[in-house]
Amino acid sequence: MKFAAFISVFFFCITLASAQEANVQEAMVYNALPGVDGTPGKNRLAMGTYDLRYEGVKGSRYFLEEWLNGQLVFVKENTKAPKMVPLKYDTHRKELLFKRTVGDSIVVNPDQITGFVINDTKNNITYPFIKVDGLRTEGGVVPVTYLLVLYKSKTSLLKHVSKMMQKANYQGAYSVDRRYDSYLDNSEYYLKKPDGNLTRVKLKKNSVLNALEDKKDAIEAFIKKEELALKSEYELVRIIDYYNSL
Structure with missing residues (x-):
C-alpha cells in the first residue's frame, strides 16, 4: 500500500509539474507574442505565425560612432561653457x-549654437560643422541641420551628411528578402558663394558646370586637362579651389 501510494503521489507530482510548465509556456506565448492581427497577446495562435527571420539593423545613424571631444560654437559667447x-x-x-x-x-x-567642431585626435582630423536653417535638399526642406565644411574659401564646399533608414523587406509575394533595416547614405554637397547662398551640386560634370556657370568654359577646360572623373570629394575640392583662383 505504501509503495502504491508513493507511485500515485510520484505520478501526481509529475503531472502537476508538467501542467504547471505547460501553463507557464502558454502564458509566455499569450502575453509576449503578437496575435494574428498584431495585437500583443490577443491570439494564442501567434506562436505559429511569429516571424524569426528579422536580423536587426545594419549600419549606423551617426557621423562617427564613438564619442569624440569637440567644441560648441554658441550664438552668444558663454564663458562658463566647457x-x-x-x-x-x-x-x-x-x-x-x-x-x-x-x-x-x-x-x-x-x-x-551656430555650429560645432568634432576633433578626431586619433587620426588628426578636425570636422567643423555649421548650422543651416531651412536647407533645401533633394528630398525636401530640412528645418534645422548641420553642414560639414569640406573646403573654406570665397566659394566654399559644404556637405550635408545625412543617412536614411531603409526598412526590411522580406514579407509578401513581391519582397526582396531583405531581412534587416539599414542606414543608407544620402548625403549631398553644396557650394556657398560669397553672398551666402547655397547651391546644391552633385559629383557630376554637368552639375558642377551649371553651379559654376559664370566661369564655365575655364572650369570645363580644367576638368579636361586634369582628367578629373568627379568620383570623389577631393576632385570636387580641386575644381572649387581652381574656380576661386580665377
Whole structure:
C-alpha cells in the first residue's frame, strides 16, 4: 500500500509539474507574442505565425560612432561653457548629442549654437560643422541641420551628411528578402558663394558646370586637362579651389 501510494503521489507530482510548465509556456506565448492581427497577446495562435527571420539593423545613424571631444560654437559667447565636450552627431535625426559627465546624453538645443567642431585626435582630423536653417535638399526642406565644411574659401564646399533608414523587406509575394533595416547614405554637397547662398551640386560634370556657370568654359577646360572623373570629394575640392583662383 505504501509503495502504491508513493507511485500515485510520484505520478501526481509529475503531472502537476508538467501542467504547471505547460501553463507557464502558454502564458509566455499569450502575453509576449503578437496575435494574428498584431495585437500583443490577443491570439494564442501567434506562436505559429511569429516571424524569426528579422536580423536587426545594419549600419549606423551617426557621423562617427564613438564619442569624440569637440567644441560648441554658441550664438552668444558663454564663458562658463566647457571648452571641450564629448559630442556625437546623429545624421538621421539631424541632432547633435552631448554626453554629460553624470547621466546619459542630451540633445543640444540648435537655437543656442551656430555650429560645432568634432576633433578626431586619433587620426588628426578636425570636422567643423555649421548650422543651416531651412536647407533645401533633394528630398525636401530640412528645418534645422548641420553642414560639414569640406573646403573654406570665397566659394566654399559644404556637405550635408545625412543617412536614411531603409526598412526590411522580406514579407509578401513581391519582397526582396531583405531581412534587416539599414542606414543608407544620402548625403549631398553644396557650394556657398560669397553672398551666402547655397547651391546644391552633385559629383557630376554637368552639375558642377551649371553651379559654376559664370566661369564655365575655364572650369570645363580644367576638368579636361586634369582628367578629373568627379568620383570623389577631393576632385570636387580641386575644381572649387581652381574656380576661386580665377
